[in-house]
Amino acid sequence: MNFWAMGGYARFVWPCFGLAGLVLAWNVWSARRFHAAARVRVARAILMTEE
Amino acid sequence: MDSPPQSLTVEKIHVWRGDRHVLKGVSLALGPGELLQVAGPNGTGKTTLLRVACGLLRPEQGRVAWCGHPIAGIRPQFQSALVYAAHEPALKGDLTALENLRYLVGLKRSIRTTELEAALERTGVAACAHLPVRVLSAGQRRRVALARVLAMQSPLWMLDEPFTNLDAAGSALVTDLLREHVSAAGMALVVAHHEIALSARLRRLELPG
Amino acid sequence: MWTWFYRLASPPYVYRTAAALTPWLMTVAVIAIVCGLIGGLGFAPPDYQQGDAFRIIYVHVPSAYMSLFCYSAMAVAGAIGLIWRIKMSYALAAATAPVGASFTALALVTGSLWGRPMWGTYWAWDPRLTSELILLFLYAGVMSLRPAFEDPARGDRAAALLSIVGFVNVPIIHYSVQWWNSLHQGATIAKIGKPSMPGSMLWPLLTMLLGFMCFYGAVVCMRLRGEVLNRERQSAWVREAIKS
Amino acid sequence: MNALAEGPEVSALRAMTLIVRRELRLSFRRPEQVLQPLVFFLIVTTLFPLGLSLQLSLLRDMAPGVLWVAALLSSLLSLDSLFKSDADDGTLDQLALSGQSLTAIVVAKTAAHWLVSGAALVLVSPLVGIALGIPVSVFPTMLGSLALGTLSLSWLGAIGAGLTVGLKRGNVLVSLVVLPLAMPLLIFGAGATDRAAAGISSAGALYLLGSLCVFTCTLAPFAAAAALRITLE
Numbered sequence: 001m002n003f004w005a006m007g008g009y010a011r012f013v014w015p016c017f018g019l020a021g022l023v024l025a026w027n028v029w030s031a032r033r034f035h036a037a038a039r040v041r042v043a044r045a046i047l048m049t050e051e
Numbered sequence: 052m053d054s055p056p057q058s059l060t061v062e063k064i065h066v067w068r069g070d071r072h073v074l075k076g077v078s079l080a081l082g083p084g085e086l087l088q089v090a091g092p093n094g095t096g097k098t099t100l101l102r103v104a105c106g107l108l109r110p111e112q113g114r115v116a117w118c119g120h121p122i123a124g125i126r127p128q129f130q131s132a133l134v135y136a137a138h139e140p141a142l143k144g145d146l147t148a149l150e151n152l153r154y155l156v157g158l159k160r161s162i163r164t165t166e167l168e169a170a171l172e173r174t175g176v177a178a179c180a181h182l183p184v185r186v187l188s189a190g191q192r193r194r195v196a197l198a199r200v201l202a203m204q205s206p207l208w209m210l211d212e213p214f215t216n217l218d219a220a221g222s223a224l225v226t227d228l229l230r231e232h233v234s235a236a237g238m239a240l241v242v243a244h245h246e247i248a249l250s251a252r253l254r255r256l257e258l259p260g
Numbered sequence: 261m262w263t264w265f266y267r268l269a270s271p272p273y274v275y276r277t278a279a280a281l282t283p284w285l286m287t288v289a290v291i292a293i294v295c296g297l298i299g300g301l302g303f304a305p306p307d308y309q310q311g312d313a314f315r316i317i318y319v320h321v322p323s324a325y326m327s328l329f330c331y332s333a334m335a336v337a338g339a340i341g342l343i344w345r346i347k348m349s350y351a352l353a354a355a356t357a358p359v360g361a362s363f364t365a366l367a368l369v370t371g372s373l374w375g376r377p378m379w380g381t382y383w384a385w386d387p388r389l390t391s392e393l394i395l396l397f398l399y400a401g402v403m404s405l406r407p408a409f410e411d412p413a414r415g416d417r418a419a420a421l422l423s424i425v426g427f428v429n430v431p432i433i434h435y436s437v438q439w440w441n442s443l444h445q446g447a448t449i450a451k452i453g454k455p456s457m458p459g460s461m462l463w464p465l466l467t468m469l470l471g472f473m474c475f476y477g478a479v480v481c482m483r484l485r486g487e488v489l490n491r492e493r494q495s496a497w498v499r500e501a502i503k504s
Numbered sequence: 505m506n507a508l509a510e511g512p513e514v515s516a517l518r519a520m521t522l523i524v525r526r527e528l529r530l531s532f533r534r535p536e537q538v539l540q541p542l543v544f545f546l547i548v549t550t551l552f553p554l555g556l557s558l559q560l561s562l563l564r565d566m567a568p569g570v571l572w573v574a575a576l577l578s579s580l581l582s583l584d585s586l587f588k589s590d591a592d593d594g595t596l597d598q599l600a601l602s603g604q605s606l607t608a609i610v611v612a613k614t615a616a617h618w619l620v621s622g623a624a625l626v627l628v629s630p631l632v633g634i635a636l637g638i639p640v641s642v643f644p645t646m647l648g649s650l651a652l653g654t655l656s657l658s659w660l661g662a663i664g665a666g667l668t669v670g671l672k673r674g675n676v677l678v679s680l681v682v683l684p685l686a687m688p689l690l691i692f693g694a695g696a697t698d699r700a701a702a703g704i705s706s707a708g709a710l711y712l713l714g715s716l717c718v719f720t721c722t723l724a725p726f727a728a729a730a731a732l733r734i735t736l737e
Contacts, residue, residue, distance in 0.1 A: 003302075006312040006313075006315070007311040007312035008311070008312075009311060012373045012376055013312060016316045016319055016320070016374070017301075019366065020319040023323075023363070023365070023366045026362065027359055031482035031486070032482060035485050035486035036486075038486035039502060042502045043502055046502065067413075068411055070493060070494060105601060107737065108737050131603040133601065135597065135601050138594075139592075139593050140593075141594035141595045145534055146526075146530065146533070154526040155598050157519075158603070160513050161513065161518075183533075397683070398685075409670070414737065418735065421727065421731055421734060422663075425663055425685065428723070436712075439692075
C-alpha cells in the first residue's frame with residue numbers, strides 16, 4: 001500500500017505516468033489511423049481510375 | 052570568332068502540381084528570329100510552361116538550356132537576356148507609368164528617361180506617363196507592360212497572353228512589335244489563343260488537353 | 261555508401277523497410293519501457309530531497325529529451341530534403357512532427373505536475389519549462405505551415421526551411437530564457453536533475469530513454485508508411501501494394 | 505561577341521538603392537500603411553493602463569515589457585505588406601527575373617521596410633514611454649534596444665513573410681511562425697530597458713541584443729530568399 005501512496009506524492013506521480021501512457025497510446029493510435037486513411041485514399045483512387 | 056547563336060531549348064519537361072501531372076514531357080526549341088506560339092485549351096499548363104522556361108519554376112524532370120547551358124548555372128546571364136511579361140501586368144497602382152518602368156527596367160540596365168518615354172510613345176500610352184497606374188484602364192496597363200518589354204531590350208521575349216484587354220489597334224500593335232522583334236533576330240515565346248498574323252517564322256506548339 | 265543513400269531515397273524501399281522495422285522497434289520499446297517502469301517505480305530509492313515525487317523524472321526527462329531529438333531530426337531531415345531534393349526525407353520530417361509535438365506536450369505537463377509539489381505552483385516560469393513551451397510553439401508553426409500550401413511539395417519545403425530556422429534558434433531561445441530567468445532569481449527553488457545520480461536511479465532512466473527512442477522509431481515508421489502512400493499515390497508500385 | 509551575354513549591367517548596390525527608393529516612394533504614396541501600425545502601437549499601449557485599473561506603480565514596473573510587447577505586435581502587423589502586394593501583382597516575379605540575386609533584393613526590401621516601420625516605431629516610442637511613466641533617463645537605452653530589436657525582427661519577419669507569401673490566409677500564420685523566433689529579442693530588449701529603469705547597467709543586454717541583430721542580419725536574408733524561392737515556384 002505504501003507503494004501506491006508514493007510517499008504522499010501519489011496525486012502528482014500517478015497522473016504523470018497515466019498521461020505518459022495516454023500520450024504513447026495516442027501516438028500508436030493516430031499513426032495507425034493515419035496509415036489506414038492513406039491506404040483507403042489510395043484504394044479509392046484505384047477504384048476511380050479503374051471505373 | 053564565331054560563337055553559336057543564342058538559343059533556348061526546353062527538353063522533356065515534367066511538372067506535377069500536387070496530384071496533377073501538368074506538363075508531360077514538353078520540349079521546344081527557339082532560335083534567333085523565331086516566334087513560337089504556345090496554344091491549347093485552358094488548364095493545359097501554358098503559363099506553367101512559360102514559368103518553367105524563364106526559370107521561375109523548377110521542373111521535376113527535364114531541363115531548360117540557354118545557349119546550350121542549363122539555366123541553373125547561368126542564371127544572371129540568362130535573366131539579363133530575358134524579359135517575361137506575365138498575365139498580371141506587374142504594375143504598382145500608386146506609381147506613375149514612368150516610375151513603374153524606371154524601377155523595374157532599371158534593375159536590369161541603366162536607362163535614361165527619354166528611352167522609357169520613347170517606349171511608352173511606341174505603345175501609345177505616352178500621355179499616361181505621369182499618371183498613377185491606378186487610374187489607367189486595363190488595356191492601357193497592358194500597353195505600359197508592353198512598353199516595359201520594349202525598354203528591356205532583351206533578345207528573348209516571353210509573353211503570357213499579350214492580347215488580352217486590348218482593342219483591335221492594340222492587337223495590331225502587339226503583332227507589329229513581335230514582327231519587328233523577330234525580324235531583328237529576336238526570339239519570342241508567346242502564349243496566345245489569338246491567331247498571330249505573322250506568316251514568316253511563326254510556329255505553333257499545341258499543348259494537349 | 262552512396263548506393264545506400266539512394267536506396268533510402270526510394271519510396272518502395274522505405275515503405276517496405278518501415279514495415280519490417282516497426283514490430284522489432286515496438287517490441288524493444290515495450291520491453292525497455294516496462295523494465296524502466298519497474299526499475300523507476302520499484303527499485304530506485306526515493307530522492308533524499310524530493311521523496312517519491314522525483315520518480316516523475318522517468319517520464320519527464322525522456323519526453324523532454326525526445327522533444328529536442330525529434331525537432332533536430334525534423335530539421336536535419338528537412339535540410340537533407342532541401343539539399344538533395346529527396347522526397348522521402350520530407351516524408352520523414354512530416355512523420356516526425358506530430359510525434360515530437362506530443363512528447364513536448366507530455367514534457368510540459370509532467371514538468372508542471374512535478375513543479376506543483378516542488379515549487380508550490382504548477383507553473384513557475386522555470387527556464388527549462390519555458391524553453392520547452394517555446395519549442396511547442398515552434399512545432400505548432402511547422403505543423404501549421406505544411407498543410408497551408410495547396411501543393412504538398414511546396415508545403416514540405418517551406419516546413420523544412422522553417423524547421424531549420426527554428427533549429428538554429430533553439431539554443432538562442434534556451435540561453436535567452438536562462439538569462440531572463442537569472443534576472444528573477446528566487447522564483448524557482450528546486451533544480452530539476454542532479455549532477456550525480458546513484459546507479460539505481462540512473463539505469464531506469466537510461467532504459468526509459470532507450471524505450472522512448474525505440475517507441476519513436478516504431479511510431480515514425482508507421483506514420484512514414486502513411487506519408488509515403490500519400491505522396492506516391494499515383495505510382496504503380498503503390499497500387500500494386502494496396503491491391504494485393 | 506559571346507552568345508552568352510554578360511550578367512546584369514546594373515551593379516547589385518545600384519539595384520538595391522533603386523529598390524529601396526521604390527519602396528520608400530510607395531510608402532509615401534500610401535502613408536496610411538505606415539501610420540496604421542503606429543496607431544496600433546499607441547492603442548495597444550493604452551489598453552494596458554486601462555486594463556490594470558491605473559495602479560501607477562504596477563504600471564511603471566511593467567512599462568518596458570508592455571512597450572516591447574506592443575512594439576513586437578505592431579511590427580508583425582506591417583510584415584504582411586512586405587512581399588504580399590508584390591507577389592499578388594506579379595512584381596515579385598519580375599524582381600526574381602531581374603538578373604539580381606534574390607538575396608540582395610530581399611535585403612533591400614527588408615531594409616526599406618524597416619525604415620518605414622521599425623524606425624518609425626522607434627521615433628514614436630518616446631511618446632509611449634512618457635505615457636507609461638518610463639523615466640527620460642532610460643530613453644537612450646529604450647530607443648537603442650528598440651532600434652536593434654525591430655531591425656532583427658524585420659529580418660526574422662522577412663523569413664516568415666517569405667514563407668507565407670503565396671497563402672491566402674497567411675496573416676495569422678506569419679505571427680505563429682515569427683513570434684516564437686522573436687522571443688529572445690523580447691527578452692533582451694525588454695530586459696535592457698528594465699535594467700536601465702532599475703538603475704542597473706543595461707550594457708550586457710544591449711550587447712546580446714546587438715549580437716542577435718548581427719546574427720539575424722547575416723543569416724536571415726539567405727533564409728528569406730530561400731523561402732521566397734520555395735513559395736514563388
